[in-house]
Amino acid sequence: MARNEIRRVVRxxxxxxxxxxxxxxxxRRNDPDRLTLRKYDPVVRRHVQFREER
Structure with missing residues (x-):
């Protein structure tokens, strides 16, 4: 399989x-649901939840 078929770029x-x-x-095989990560948001200067957009 091609590289970009399984591992997709997400925002x-x-x-x-x-x-x-x-x-x-x-x-996408291992994580079919929307991805949620806690990362740093420099605008509010704190760590917040970041959720995958589709």
Missing amino acids: LKSSAGTGYTYVTRKN
Whole structure:
């Protein structure tokens, strides 16, 4: 299989409503649900939940 068929590039959007995003890759076979990570949002200067956009 090609590299980009399984590991897709996803955008993680801040739940704080600042519009700040991170870009990462995820394995769609192992994680079929939306990805949620706790990462740093420099706009509000704290760690918040970042959720995958579709």
